[in-house]
Amino acid sequence: MSFKRMAQFSVTRQSGAALAVSLLLLLVLTLVAVTAMDNSNLGFKMSANSVYHDEAFNYSESAREVSGSVIPEYLYEGDWNAVDTSSLNLDVDTDGGGGALQGENINSGGTAEVPLNRSTLQRDFIYNNAGIRGDVYVLRGQTVQNLSGAGSAQYKGYGGTGVALGGQGGFFKYFELQSEGLGRSNAESWTASDYRYVP
DSSP: OOOOOOOOOOOOOOOSHHHHHHHHHHHHHHHHHHHHHHHHHHHHHHHHHHHHHHHHHHHHHHHHHHHHHHHHHHHHHSOGGGSOOGGGTEEEOTTTOSOTTTSOOBOTTSOBOOTTOGGGOOOOEEEEETTEEEEEEEEEEEEEEETTTTHHHHHTTOOSTTHHHHTTOEEEEEEEEEEEEEOGGGOEEEEEEEEEEOO
């Protein structure tokens, strides 16, 4: 009796688990990469907005400081025509108000300017220099009579120039400058400061 030896082949059936696991890993890696890109994009936008806000803030400060430098000259002269604003790249806005220190700060609509209500303010100056753009609003404050003159200064030992004239009394003028800086990407920043003028 002869036996024929038959080759035996072991056939194993694959269920495709390796393919499913690798596809899941690929999906997870894709989600991680997309999330990282979104976070990077958000970080860039936040950085850019911060830069634009700082830029607008600096523009606002620049416009306010330049405007503040000409107001004492205006108060001394009493007329904007006698004040040179062109060398400072500062334009008096005659349409918006342009000389709020002269009157009662009534805007074109007939309502008083309210410092905390931006819709009631009249623009008085426009500053535009080397890409810096800002609008300035001048708000009139109180005028306080200094009846005692230089008496208090003399009492404290001051005896310099102006004591005789100061003894006759004088006045202080108070005003507020609000400015709006306009940066890139429609960024805005408002700053304000109070001033006291002593003639």
